[in-house]
Amino acid sequence: MQDSVSIPKIVIVGGGAGGLELATTLGHKLGKNHQAQITLIDPNRVHLWKPLLHEVVAGSLDTGMEALSYRAHSSENHYYFRLGAMDGLDKTHKQISLAPLFDHHGKQILKPRKIDYDILVIALGAKCNDFGIEGVHENCFKLDNKEEAEDFHLSFLNRFLQFSETAHDGENVSIAIVGAGATGVELSAELYNAVDRLEQFGVDKIHHQSLQVTLIEAAPRILPALDEGIATKAGKTLTDLGVNICVNRNVKGVSSYTLHTSESDIHADLLVWAAGIKAPAFLSELQLITNRIHQIEVEETLHAIGEDAIYAIGDCAFLKPDHAERPVPPTAQAAHQMAAFCAKNIIRQLKKQPPKKFRYCDHGALVSLGRFQTFGSLLDQLFHKHWLIEGGLAHWAYASLYRQHQLALHGYWKTFWIIVSSLIEKRIKPKLKLY
Ligand SMILES: Cc1cc2nc3c(=O)[nH]c(=O)nc-3n(C[C@H](O)[C@H](O)[C@H](O)COP(=O)(O)OP(=O)(O)OC[C@H]3O[C@@H](n4cnc5c(N)ncnc54)[C@H](O)[C@@H]3O)c2cc1C
The missing domain is CATH 3.50.50.60 (FAD/NAD(P)-binding domain)
Incomplete structure (x- = not known):
């Protein structure tokens, strides 16, 4: 060039x-x-x-x-x-x-x-948007980039390390997530997945109940931007996992380990802000x-x-x-x-040709609860109808979003080899990154 x-x-x-x-x-x-x-x-x-x-x-x-x-x-x-x-x-x-x-x-x-x-x-x-709420910046983890996500990952591992050494019966690690959009919902499920993996690795005192996630949302239901059917199903899966869902809760302020909400204070070991943009x-x-x-x-x-x-x-x-x-x-x-x-x-x-107008084509929405479940709605462009999907088909549709991105960046052949190599890596590496 x-x-x-x-x-x-x-x-x-x-x-x-x-x-x-x-x-x-x-x-x-x-x-x-x-x-x-x-x-x-x-x-x-x-x-x-x-x-x-x-x-x-x-x-x-x-x-x-x-x-x-x-x-x-x-x-x-x-x-x-x-x-x-x-x-x-x-x-x-x-x-x-x-x-x-x-x-x-x-x-x-x-x-x-x-x-x-x-x-x-x-x-x-x-x-993410802190809406000018005091204390968010100082006290909450955010997920806006790789560094922030890695920072939270290490804090999560460290908290569980501490827990495995010092916990007494009935105690748990508590994580409060503000914002029950796709990010908050998907994160809740992934955290339980991570704890299950730690249990499989035999880390002392750690089992599914060692984690207590509380998901806080200002709207009357989780996933407010998505179809109500998806929200209901995702809500049920999260509740079964152990997530405590609090809707209609406005966070007014945040201090160390505490969310001050419209109704009461919520205390947690780790606070995550995943609301708005x-x-x-x-x-x-x-x-x-x-x-x-x-x-x-x-x-x-x-x-x-x-x-x-x-x-x-x-x-x-x-x-x-x-x-x-x-x-x-x-x-x-x-x-x-x-x-x-x-x-x-x-x-x-x-080429000095007149511009064309962009038409957004909504293919539907998907939310992945990791290995637990995937839900979504696909929009049928012909009949303008939403089809609710879940399980394998929804998981495939969810994964194809990332594949589209990879195809745009690498073309067919390279994407193929990337997929093959990541499948091999997944086979030979632990299912949880512990560093
Ligand atoms: C945790 C999480 C989960 C999500 N899940 C989904 C999902 O399942 N499905 C979905 O459709 N969407 C999802 N989204 C939303 C989706 O990621 C965004 O809509 C999408 O990435 C937007 O693309 P973008 O190119 O506009 O911005 P981004 O992908 O955010 O890229 C912006 C880029 O600009 C760079 N940049 C920032 N400031 C500057 C600057 N001053 N100068 C130069 N460069 C700068 C950044 O480094 C970054 O590389 C999720 C978002 C998050 C945070």
Whole structure:
């Protein structure tokens, strides 16, 4: 791949579910033939698909196996990778700025930088939303990235180590999770899975009842964004596992080991915040139109409103098409579709063709309770009907979401070999990561 000043510069900020797929597609369609220079920017050296994070927490997934190195991937897929975090935008000079980069000792490695673009795609995702509630940041674990998930995993293991050495009869390890959306629900089940594995490994005093998960939700039911049938079934499976579900509970504040809710205080050894989403706050300072959770409002072409050189996709974009009842949801499914569509519109823009309008295609929703059960609804596009599914079929549909992401990044052959090698690794490695 050669650098050139005469070809258009396409800069994609954020190498997540949407941005990385987009960089890969454009790398092959434009970068390979030097029709454009594609640059992907991310503050991390490796990519891990976010829906896998609750498995990282529980130790059922080894990040070393699943994480993808941006640098290696970019060299094979005809785009450039630059390590850094966007912190500003100069629309007049078509430049973005990157914050200085520090190493893990706090030593500055790179000074602030400016990157030129002809077309900019903002795909820097979202994080969980603490709604300004005091104490969340200081006292709760979050699951916004690999590091946070690994941090919680270690704390989880350490707490059980302590428990196995010092516990008395009838005691347990308590974990309170705020937010009973897909993340909170899936995490609850994965934690019980992890404890069952610890029991199988023969760790002293540990058995299924050693864990007490409490799941707290402000809405009247768990999985408020999903079909009620799925929520009922998932709720029953969780209750059977031992999860204590508290709905209609607003958390007002958090202090050490305690959630202060509208009704009472909930004490737990580990607190997890998995509620809501919000995009990075600096997006609201970029002279782009944003909503109250800092998402960039986009037109149906995925251009930021009023901008012809700036697109936004994925969780950091807000799109409510005229014909639709609801905005496009912040999911991996939507980010995947937006990435594929955005690539097409960028190619049209370079050919000076008019942009097309994005149509979100809802294929349904799935929630996986690990080895215990998977539930979901598939949307029949022909009859506009939801089919509730569970068991093997639902599990297969759930797994295929990640396969789609892998296919977009690696193509058929490499994905095939990745699946084979991960099946082999799963056979020969312990079923729980203990470090
Ligand atoms: C625990 C968990 C479970 C989930 N489960 C599911 C599920 O089962 N199904 C589903 O459909 N969705 C699920 N989601 C949601 C899904 O992961 C997101 O909707 C999806 O990842 C959004 O893709 P994205 O590309 O917009 O953002 P992300 O995938 O979040 O990627 C954003 C990227 O931007 C980078 N970035 C951030 N700030 C900057 C900056 N300033 N400069 C440069 N780069 C930056 C980040 O490092 C990251 O790589 C889950 C989310 C979580 C957290």
